[in-house]
Amino acid sequence: MLEAVVKLERVSKHFGPIKAVDGLSLEIRKGEVFGLLGPNGAGKTTTVRMVCGLLKPTSGRILVMGYEMPREALKARKHIGLLPQESDVYEMLTGRENLEYFARLYGLEGEELNRRVEEVLELVGLSKRADDRAGEYSGGMKRRLMVARAIVHDPDIVILDEPTMGLDVFAVRRIRSLIKKLAEGGRTVILTTNDLEDAERTCDRVAIRDKGRLLALGSIKELEERFQEKGLEEVFVRLVEGEVE
Amino acid sequence: MRPWAVIAKKEVREQLRSKRTLASLVIVPIGMWLLVGLMHAFMFGMMTPESPLATPMDMHLTVEDQGVFGQIAKEVILTVAGNMNVIVHEVPADEGKDLVEKGDTVLYVLIPEDFTERLLTENRSRVEIWVDMTSTRASAVAQAIMVALKETIEQRRFHLEADQKAIRKLPLTLMMLSLMLITSAIWGPMPFITTSFAGEREKKTLEVLLVTPVERRSILLGKLLAAGFAAAIYMGSSMVGLVIYNSLVGWATAGVMEEFTSPTLTLEQAAVILLAAVLTVLLSASVGIVISCLARSVKDAESYYSAIFMLTVMPLFGVLWMRFEDLPLALRAFMLAVPFTHGILIVNNAVIYGLEWQNMAISIAYMLAWSIGALVLGAKLFEREEIVETRRIRRFRKPSWLRKLFSSR
Numbered sequence: 001m002l003e004a005v006v007k008l009e010r011v012s013k014h015f016g017p018i019k020a021v022d023g024l025s026l027e028i029r030k031g032e033v034f035g036l037l038g039p040n041g042a043g044k045t046t047t048v049r050m051v052c053g054l055l056k057p058t059s060g061r062i063l064v065m066g067y068e069m070p071r072e073a074l075k076a077r078k079h080i081g082l083l084p085q086e087s088d089v090y091e092m093l094t095g096r097e098n099l100e101y102f103a104r105l106y107g108l109e110g111e112e113l114n115r116r117v118e119e120v121l122e123l124v125g126l127s128k129r130a131d132d133r134a135g136e137y138s139g140g141m142k143r144r145l146m147v148a149r150a151i152v153h154d155p156d157i158v159i160l161d162e163p164t165m166g167l168d169v170f171a172v173r174r175i176r177s178l179i180k181k182l183a184e185g186g187r188t189v190i191l192t193t194n195d196l197e198d199a200e201r202t203c204d205r206v207a208i209r210d211k212g213r214l215l216a217l218g219s220i221k222e223l224e225e226r227f228q229e230k231g232l233e234e235v236f237v238r239l240v241e242g243e244v245e
Numbered sequence: 246m247r248p249w250a251v252i253a254k255k256e257v258r259e260q261l262r263s264k265r266t267l268a269s270l271v272i273v274p275i276g277m278w279l280l281v282g283l284m285h286a287f288m289f290g291m292m293t294p295e296s297p298l299a300t301p302m303d304m305h306l307t308v309e310d311q312g313v314f315g316q317i318a319k320e321v322i323l324t325v326a327g328n329m330n331v332i333v334h335e336v337p338a339d340e341g342k343d344l345v346e347k348g349d350t351v352l353y354v355l356i357p358e359d360f361t362e363r364l365l366t367e368n369r370s371r372v373e374i375w376v377d378m379t380s381t382r383a384s385a386v387a388q389a390i391m392v393a394l395k396e397t398i399e400q401r402r403f404h405l406e407a408d409q410k411a412i413r414k415l416p417l418t419l420m421m422l423s424l425m426l427i428t429s430a431i432w433g434p435m436p437f438i439t440t441s442f443a444g445e446r447e448k449k450t451l452e453v454l455l456v457t458p459v460e461r462r463s464i465l466l467g468k469l470l471a472a473g474f475a476a477a478i479y480m481g482s483s484m485v486g487l488v489i490y491n492s493l494v495g496w497a498t499a500g501v502m503e504e505f506t507s508p509t510l511t512l513e514q515a516a517v518i519l520l521a522a523v524l525t526v527l528l529s530a531s532v533g534i535v536i537s538c539l540a541r542s543v544k545d546a547e548s549y550y551s552a553i554f555m556l557t558v559m560p561l562f563g564v565l566w567m568r569f570e571d572l573p574l575a576l577r578a579f580m581l582a583v584p585f586t587h588g589i590l591i592v593n594n595a596v597i598y599g600l601e602w603q604n605m606a607i608s609i610a611y612m613l614a615w616s617i618g619a620l621v622l623g624a625k626l627f628e629r630e631e632i633v634e635t636r637r638i639r640r641f642r643k644p645s646w647l648r649k650l651f652s653s654r
Contacts, residue, residue: 054452
């Protein structure tokens with residue numbers, strides 16, 4: 001059994017009468033690409049925010065690298081890199097300065113900082129434009145810079161919330177390729193997405209959720225077999241539309 | 246419905262549903278004009294004898310002349326003073342001059358020993374008047390006394406001269422300096438603070454920042470220091486602007502108007518002014534943090550900030566030309582409760598009224614207390630989940646009439 005780097009035990013989060021997350025239990029293993037799938041309002045972003053310690057669960061327990069969230073969030077966050085949904089970059093800073101800023105906040109200094117910034121710039125393919133202002137980047141380049149920002153401190157867990165949303169086909173392909181590269185480096189990648197093709201192409205296991213509840217959990221192959229459907233999209237539609245009990 | 250009407254209706258509906266609209270379109274103008282109106286009502290009221298707002302004022306009088314015209318002049322002064330709600334204290338000349346020297350009176354009139362004799366022998370005489378030019382009220386009373394005395398004496402075909410001296414001059418440039426400096430210090434951090442919290446939140450970069458292993462109080466401190474830097478630049482530019490203004494007006498008035506001569510500050514005064522500016526920046530930035538944490542967008546934050554600025558700073562313009570002590574107690578209490586007023590009071594103490602350390606210490610402590618309170622509140626707000634989560638738990642329901650007013654139908 002592989003080590004669980006993120007563990008959720010009967011986690012719920014309520015906003016007044018709205019149950020954004022309802023009794024969610026799951027484990028995310030070291031080195032896997034884990035997909036959190038669901039339609040809008042499924043509670044994906046709320047789950048991510050709880051995992052990062054930004055929101056406190058109404059009930060239940062969350063452990064990240066063995067640290068309880070949000071009580072030990074400062075310790076756990078050294079191991080987390082986040083690309084939030086609809087995030088942006090500091091447009092008045094260059095790509096390199098954006099990365100250096102976050103690297104410093106994660107405690108990187110001197111030679112190590114420079115080396116790491118160069119590495120991630122190379123990884124996301126922005127080395128040549130590193131000294132241009134981020135405000136001059138295209139949407140796809142900004143998104144890649146955000147991915148670089150999420151991994152500049154070499155975290156064990158990378159959380160990508162809707163990383164391909166609103167990007168053109170070329171940018172989407174680059175991001176998918178990046179996700180694979182991250183996983184090859186031994187990191188755990190948590191991917192929340194509406195785009196089932198993203199999940200199909202990159203995820204080792206997925207959790208399908210709707211209205212805060214977990215509907216199914218497993219590898220895509222396991223889910224196809226269990227629900228006797230071909231392709232993730234068919235499984236997803238049947239689950240979310242309530243055709244499968 | 247025509248397209249332009251559809252668009253207009255949608256725009257109005259959006260505006261009516263925004264709390265910002267209420268603040269910037271309704272409360273600010275009404276509140277600002279109310280406060281400025283109050284200031285001017287008191288200011289002009291104090292110059293008008295019939296005004297119910299003319300607060301009691303003390304003045305000092307010495308009548309050395311025992312002759313008939315000395316006594317007539319005294320009667321005239323007492324009548325004018327009575328009409329203008331002024332309490333006259335008769336003092337010997339030595340005591341009167343001592344009060345003037347110490348700045349413990351705002352108006353002192355001396356009718357000299359030879360007043361009647363000179364009128365009878367030379368057909369002309371003079372009175373000596375010392376006025377605190379920073380007191381609008383004292384200036385108005387002095388003016389009224391002079392007019393009444395001249396009328397009375399000149400009716401008898403004599404000529405009267407007034408030897409008017411200033412207990413304190415009205416240092417226009419210095420008063421402008423204090424106001425400019427403090428308003429700059431209040432306004433300076435605004436663009437930075439609103440974009441640094443509400444802006445980061447709006448662009449969703451705050452979420453990434455909060456996921457770093459950095460304590461939130463460190464983030465707050467970093468942003469606070471940067472706001473101070475922005476404010477320092479703003480203040481510096483304002484001071485350059487003041488020098489330009491001063492030079493322009495000084496040139497135009499050919500150096501005749503003393504009020505516009507360049508201020509010369511001692512090192513001690515400069516240090517106090519700098520302290521007042523720093524305290525004001527700290528206060529403004531702290532209040533800005535609270536606003537920025539509560540606001541949902543940069544626009545909202547700017548509106549709230551502007552509302553606070555207008556409602557707290559505009560009244561200060563009202564007291565630009567008058568002594569704070571001349572205001573009625575209730576208005577003074579209100580203004581003293583506003584922490585930004587104390588920045589002006591500290592600077593005015595330093596450059597106009599002499600360094601009154603006890604008063605300044607109270608003002609400094611008050612501003613610090615507000616700043617610390619706002620910072621603690623800001624830090625608490627910054628720790629809340631709402632800083633990243635826009636969904637809010639509704640703890641109360643709007644009353645039905647309010648729901649109807651803002652309903653979509």
